[in-house]
């Protein structure tokens with residue numbers, strides 16, 4: 359294990375995570391020794407994100423990370439959806455472009471015009487073009503989400519059973535070094551809620567663990583260069599991160 363967060367101290371580790379909250383009605387609450395997705399009902403779909411603060415994975419090396427999830431089988435009338443997910447976003451040109459370029463595995467529950475479901479889904483966004491690639495039925499409320507990457511093959515593996523190709527539910531080829539042309543990618547944890555109130559215990563993530571990878575601390579590297587110009591640039595990047603992260607993730 360290279361890095362982990364068990365959320366047991368009930369407060370955000372700000373050297374590890376940035377918070378992006380798009381709506382006051384949907385929030386992450388690090389409480390009860392886990393990362394809870396919470397909301398009030400009158401929302402039209404909003405996400406809230408913990409994304410890596412100034413660190414990421416080099417795409418020159420394999421990497422793997424996971425997190426526990428829980429999505430309760432709550433049922434209420436009406437049109438709603440909620441989900442918890444783990445994913446990666448592209449880091450390029452000094453900014454985290456998680457809204458425009460991301461890949462994620464999501465645990466979702468919904469009741470809408472398409473019926474009702476309790477599913478896993480794989481979602482991918484490149485240059486802002488969002489694709490919901492695959493959906494499969496989910497039979498359990500709790501489990502583990504896994505993301506792993508084979509650097510030689512440039513293949514990303516998404517799974518609810520384990521790491522690497524043998525456990526892959528979905529394989530995304532040619533994305534990180536191919537389509538994204540990215541040397542570094544940034545992990546994130548996220549919740550998404552539409553039109554439902556989530557109470558404590560309804561949906562949460564826990565036990566984020568990086569099991570392998572080459573971690574780079576890109577912001578610290580920049581800071582260490584010591585140039586005032588660089589520091590200004592870094593602040594600009596950080597501000598831009600907030601706006602660039604303003605998409606769904």
Ligand SMILES: [Ca+2]
Nearest residue numbers: 364391392564
């Ligand atoms: Ca915990």
Ligand SMILES: [Ca+2]
Nearest residue numbers: 365369370371
């Ligand atoms: Ca914490």
